[in-house]
Amino acid sequence: MDFYQQIFQYIITGLTIGAIYAIVAMGFNIIHNATGIVNFAQCEFISLGGMFMYSLVVLFKVNLIIAFFMSMAGVSLIGALIEIGPIRHARSKEIIILIFLTIGLSEVLRGAAQEVWGTDNVGVPAFSGETPIHLPGGAAIVPQHIWVFAITVVVMLMLRYFFKKTLMGKAMRATAVNRRAAALAGISVNRMVLFSFAFSGALGAVAGMIIAPISSTSYDTGIMLGLKGFAAAILGGYGNFAGAILGGIILGILESLGAGLISSQYKDAIAFFVLLLVLFLKPTGIMGYGESERV
């Protein structure tokens, strides 16, 4: 394989992983827009998605498509329970307290996952075989990568439709802009926050499930993926949906090129170094405006 083919291959891998970061970043953004907090339990949503999928498909031999939707529903239920329980009943509503609370919740979920599944890495079968498809020019692409792209695009289109066209989506956007005004307009803010947690649970689960066949999964795979998804969200401009996609893809490609051309040991370091650079040069992210506060 010559140099350009290799670069091409890295870019395909980068796009795949970037698509996953973008989905995770969306999950962070939805909760951020509804509540103003950073939900670190998002990392566990990813792990849980992968592990539910593993249990259903490998251990209980459930049909792949049914398993996909069951895991999604399961994790989104966990997301909702997190909101109904601790987040809603926290005695202090200060943002800093709630952020720490999500860190605590993420530890509880990770600890529980460790109890249930142990610490081993497990594999999940690819959605449609492992035979690579050869592209003109000599590069090859594994079917699972195509699945990742396709599912990401579908998820993005559905989210776009939901937020632009449906009443509930519009209500969620209104809540993001101004909670009090939304409440005055008759929107149940509590319910919107609940939905946002359920949604990001589902998004996290999707991310965890589609990457599981590519890199094996375990009770804590979500940490690095989640943190990089958060990085992608910040990179694109926190809270901005187009930014999340752009941030995810840039991060994915740079990481993959860095791992291929420089050193795979520094893969994670490169991703976060890019992030620090962006924070240094344009702290609001590529498409962000920064935050202003009314008094």
Place this chain on the structure above:
Amino acid sequence: MLKHKDYLCFGILALVIVAIPLFVESKYYFIVLNVIGLNTLVVVGLNLLIGFAGQISLGHAAFYGLGSYFSGILTVNYGFPLWPAMLVGMLATGAVAYLIGYPSLKLRGHYLVMATLGFGIIINILMGELEQFTGGHDGLMGIPPLTIGGLAFDNDLKNFYLIWSFVFFFMLAARNLLNSRVGRALRAINGSEVAANSLGVNTADYKVKVFVLSAMFASISGSLYAHYITFISPSSYDFYYSIQVVTMVIVGGMGSLWGSLFGAGILTFMSEALHVAKQYHIIAHGIFLCLVLVFLPEGIMVGIYNFFLKRKTRKVIN
């Protein structure tokens, strides 16, 4: 300026520090106490940032680690004298913290979380990969113990006195700072950033300075750790350590100086006690953190104190 109550509290702390070796004999307890002391140093610094500037850092393991590795590398590989190496570590860590804090603290929002988180992960990777300096994942061995004159701090008891003297003086310094104009400015920022700004407090500037200061506290603690244990490896400075110290701040009470000591004490002790059942460590840690945050967001000590205080006032009203 110290107030009368502070003299009393610090007097008691000094007495306790001096008295502990009279009652404790087991080497194991000294190790636990020393780790509590080291964590307290980090937590006091971090609490200045979280409790007073209202900012989150998830990268304090990196600053702690920078202190350790500066001390370790300079003394082992380059034969630096011990105390100057510690000072260099502290200043370099402060400079790095300034570089990270300056751009991310100019804005409101969660930029510092991300910057510190990313920085922490990068530093942790570099510790493992820059083998020719750091010894890689196997760690760096043979770090000499600290000495003053002819006295070498080479056992647990001697290190107990050394570490806890540092804790004593740094807590004193923090209390002094909080009672000064700077402390009042920080409290104002925590109350309302906009109000503080309009009253002439340069909020961004104060936040960056507090962040740098808290990084330096962590660096000193890291240096002491390196010279005490004489062996350092990257696994002591990972993301979990950053979360652990943040938890200590919360459990002790954000913005409570004595709470820092309490939080570091109770959580260090808990993780030692759970050592036998290591797989339950994460979940126990998480449940503890959640319970405190949901029911006692002011921290255990302040929360219980307020609880009784409120009951008292209610009685008076009745």
